[in-house]
Amino acid sequence: MSSILIRNARLVPIGSGEHAADAPVDVxxxxxxxxxxxxxxxxxxxxDEIDAAGRWIIPGLWDQHTHLAQWTLASQRLDLAGARSPEDATLAVADWIAQHPGLPVVGWGHRSAGWDREVTVSELDAVSGDTPVVLISGDGHHAWLNTTALMHLAMPVRDSVVRETEWFAVYPRLATLVGSDGTSPEAYRRTLDAAAARGVAGLVDFEFGASREEWAERWGQGCDRLRIRWATYADTLDDVIAAGLRTGDPLSADPRLTMGPLKIISDGSLNTRTAWCCEPYGDAHRLEYPSGQPNLSGAELREQLARAHAGGLEIATHAIGDAAVREALAAYAExxxxxxxxxxQLCRRDDVRRMAELGVRASVQPAHLLDDRDVTDRIWGAxxxxxxxFRWMVDDGVELALGSDAPVSPLDPWLAMASAxxxxxxxxxxxxxxxxxxVREALAASVDGRPTVGxxxxxxxxxxDRDPLLRDLDPADTAELGAALRAMPVATTVVAGHVVHDDR
Known part of the structure; x- marks a missing residue:
């Protein structure tokens, strides 16, 4: 922990009933x-002393949902976000292989829910030969692999994609295919520095297949820029409980690296059409499970919640479909x-009210709506x-926490706020x-529950460099507000008294 004096800063009122100070202050x-x-x-x-020169000062921003290793790797992957068909994707793979002969292909970002047919392994084999190819869906819930990659990763050969639990289990083995250079300490530091440049002071890391020991080691290798909450999954829960770790406990001598929640993935996603819904999808005739399905039985879900709760851990329950949200809330209550x-993502109004009654936070990723808008209208309809x-949630008293789900959306809190x-x-x-x-509500949901600086x-x-509440703009012109938020200029970021970014 460090000390610093910031002079001539303008306090930004975070709470709805607060007002701005008349003049700059020192902090x-x-x-x-x-x-x-x-x-x-x-x-x-x-x-040390720095002069804010009349700039606006807010609490450090948080991204409450990241997969940090995947986001760090994203810059080295084949970008398939623009693929509008299986043919677009296979053409991009063929071009990549021609430009990078002998190297495995890992792609990211395609959204097959918008395509007019299912993909096959054989069509990927036709353009890739013996080069391993793994194309990860933009929602992270399925991957399209060729036969070479399936065999390398010791998976059953099939002619369809790998979905949900089976994919989550195999994901950590990708390092055996592509190595780990993309997640070296240097690569992580670049990722953390980029986050600090957007005003981020803390992240919750939900990376698959990670361990607390890895984060403690990484911390000692210079990846100590920001606050990190490391989340466990069921496969490491026994170890966490045996170590006596509770949510908020430090994982190293530095209290900025702490234990986070247990992460449970209770259903799938919209794009993979595995989110568990109360009614069938609009294209249910194409699906094995017309309304999606849960990844856990009700008993399994309750057992994990109860065990983690008894061990002093909070729980972060992934629930996208309205049936999954309802079941998760019942499990929290019981x-x-x-x-x-x-x-x-999809909620009934009564369940939003139930969320408020139970004191369960809504950890949401507003930028997902930008990608999901059209496919939602098509397959979820009305x-x-x-x-x-979000309006229901705020009006009903649910605590909101914004994040990105990077790399599903960019690790950028201003994009999340603009989208909301x-x-x-x-x-x-x-x-x-x-x-x-x-704008004020979006900012308040981005500062980890912190009030106005005091x-x-x-x-x-x-x-x-600009008032983040955008009080100089027309509050009814949300397009202008969104553009201003996305372009918000960050001058300085301070974490625990340390300057981690300075562009004054």
Missing amino acids: LIERGTVAGVGPDLDRPRDV TGARGAIEHA RSERCFA VHRSADERGPWHGEQALT VGSRGDLVLL
Whole structure:
């Protein structure tokens, strides 16, 4: 923990009933905590000083849902986000192999729910030969592999994609195919530095197949830029409980690296059409499970929640379909567990109210609506009015926490806020704009529950070159608000009193 004095900063009121200060103030951080806020503060001996020069100051931003190794690797992968058909994807693979002969292909980002047919392994084999190819869906819930890759990863040969639990289990073995250079300490530091440049002070890491020992080792190798909460999955839960680790406990001598929640993936996704819904999908005739399906039985879900809760862990339960959300809430109620619904993409109004009653957070990723807008209208139809229902959540008293699910969406809190406020990424108007957040609400959901900077605040602060509440703009012009949020200029990021980014 460190100390620093920031002079001439404008406080940004985070709470809905708060008001901006009339004039800039000084902010003193001592030993990682805000110790003073006011005009003309005395500078203690041996404390560094920076001049904010009238910039706006907010608590450090958080991304509450990342897969950090996958995001770090993303820059080295074949980008398939623009593929509009299986033919587009196979052509991109053939081009990549021609340009990188002898190297395995790992692609990311295709969204096959928008394609007019299912893909086959044989058509991928036809363009790849003996080169291993793994194409990971943009939602992370399935992968399209060729036969060479299936055999290398010791998977049964088939002519269809690998989905859900089977894919999650094999994902950590990708390192045997492509190596781990993309997740070296240097690569992680670049990722963390890029996050700090967007004002991010902390991340929750839901990486598959990771371990707390790996993060502690990585921390000692210079990946100590930001606060990190490491989440466990069921396969490492016994180890976490045996070690006596509870959510919030430090994982190293540095209290910025802490134990996070247990992550449970209770259903699938929209793009893979495995999210568990109360009614069938619009293209149910193509599906083995017309309404999607749960990944766990009700008994299995409750057993995991109860065991983690007894061990002092919060739980982060992935639930995208409305049936999955309802079942997860019932499990929280019956076990007394605490934590969040991750995604909560399709909800019934009564279940949103139930979320508020139980004190279960909604950990949501607004930028997903940009990618899912068209496919949602096509295969969920009128249910789209209940998708990304942020206004219901705020009005009903649900605590919101914004994130990205990187690499599903970019690790950029300003993009998440812009998506929550404008709900469109193109020339079309807001998609179900009645569910939009205000700029202030989006910012409040991005600072890890921190209030306006004051004495006792965590010493994680961001200086901005523009008022993040955009009070100089028309609040009804959400397109302009969204554009301004996406372009928000970050001058300085401070974590626990350490300057981790400075572009003043």
